[in-house]
Amino acid sequence: MVEKIAIRKKRSVNIPNSRELGLLGFIIILSILIQIRNPRFLTVENINDLLKNTAILSILAVGMMLVIVTRGIDLSIGATLALSGMITALTVSTYPNIHPLFALLLGTIIGMICGSVVGLLISKANILPIIASLGMMNVYRGLTYMVSGGSWVSADQMPASFKNIATSSIFGVNTLVFIAIIIYLVFFYFISYTRTGRQIYAVGSNPDAAKISxxxxxxxxxxxxxxxxxxxxxxxxxxxxxxxxxQGDTATGYELTVIAACVLGGVNIAGGAGKISGVILGSLLLGILNNALPMINVSPFWQQAIQGLIILAAVIVNVLVTKRIELGNLIRREI
Structure with missing residues (x-):
């Protein structure tokens, strides 16, 4: 009997790893099936395009993972993205000699201010995350239209140095992908090897116990x-x-795609659980679907339906896995 319980304990500990391996296996099988339908899918050129198109999603998914782990949600990120992008675009169009690094810094600072406002509403005013972020989403979207006067900033208004940010390379790696890799490495270390990183999970797992500690x-x-x-x-x-x-409507609804990437990657929507490796795989899966479904001539309407079914399946699996983990914890306490 003791041996059976020990086996169950071991299985419960390995469940998160098994989930990620299962997701990786699904991605490999899906890629093979798509390659059979369209031999251009696994070409170097298409893989590069896939990674570049997925980089932005994967960067946002890292931040959303931290938010969800603390039992929160942030629906304002699409509007924050649009506002920072618009102000930066207007700045570089007015001052074309600005260094690209300054443009990146400017956008990051604007986003940081927007995020801190949402954070203050949640942490200090005790407003529910979904309400606070939903309200600020509309505020930031309105500000985007106000600063732009309702007009666009087009390619011919932007200096070449700014547009080259997305097309240039660092050590032979596209800049978008390179930035995403750096961010993943930094946050992997942050949540795995720092005290603050562990506290984030403690807050999401049991807020009362975290407060007492x-x-x-x-x-x-x-x-x-x-x-x-x-x-x-x-x-x-x-x-x-x-x-x-x-544009004023840039990234409208994109926050739902980011949340979907986290859920697909095994981040527990109830908080307390989530891994960087899972978020990478979740973002990659969505990137593959967005890239591959048009290549195999799937209707745009079916594309949305297929993505929705996969996300729903991931949520169901996540619930089942969570129940097994809770059962394993209960067995360990009984021992």
Whole structure:
């Protein structure tokens, strides 16, 4: 009997890894099937395009993972992205000699301010995350239209140095992909090997116990929403550089895609659980679907339906896995 319980314990511990391996296996099988339908899918050129198109999503998914782990949600990131992208685009069009690094810094600071406002509403005013972020989403979207006067900033108004941010390379790697890799490495270290990173998970797992243990929950919440805003601001600049266009409705609804990437990657929507590796795989899967479905001539309407079914399946699997983990924890306590 003891041996059976030990086996169950071991299985419960390995469940998160099994989930990620299962997602990786699904991505491999899906890629093979798509390659059979269209031999151009796994070409170097298409893979490069896929990675570049997925980079922005994956950067945002890192921040959203931290927010969801603390039992929160941020619906304002699409509007934050649009606002930071618009202000940066207007700045570089007025001052074309500005260095691209300054443009990236400007967008990041704007996003950081936006994220900190949402964080203050949640951590200090005790407003529910979904309400606070939904309200600020409309505020930021309105500000985007106000600063632009309702007009666009087109490619011919932007200097070449700014548009080259998305097309240039660093050490032979596209700049978008390179930035995404750096961000993943930094946050992997942050959540895995720092005290603050562990406190983020503690807040999401059991807020009452975290408070009793001396963790300042309000500071943790303010920090994660500020980080989310900073990443949204950074991606706003990358987005505008990539598409060479800044519009008032940029990234409308994109926050749902980011949340979907996190859920697909195994981030528990109830908080307390999530891994960087899972978020990478979730973002990659969505990127593959967006890239591959048009290549195999799937109708745009069916594309949305297929993505919705896959997300729903991921949520169901996540619930089942969570129940098994809780059962494993219960068995360990009984021992």
């Amino acid at each position: 001396g963790i300042k929950i309000s500071k943790i919440l303010l920090m994660v929403y500020t980080i989310m805003g900073a990443l949204a601001g950074l991606t706003g600049v990358l987005w505008v550089s990539k598409f060479a266009s800044a």
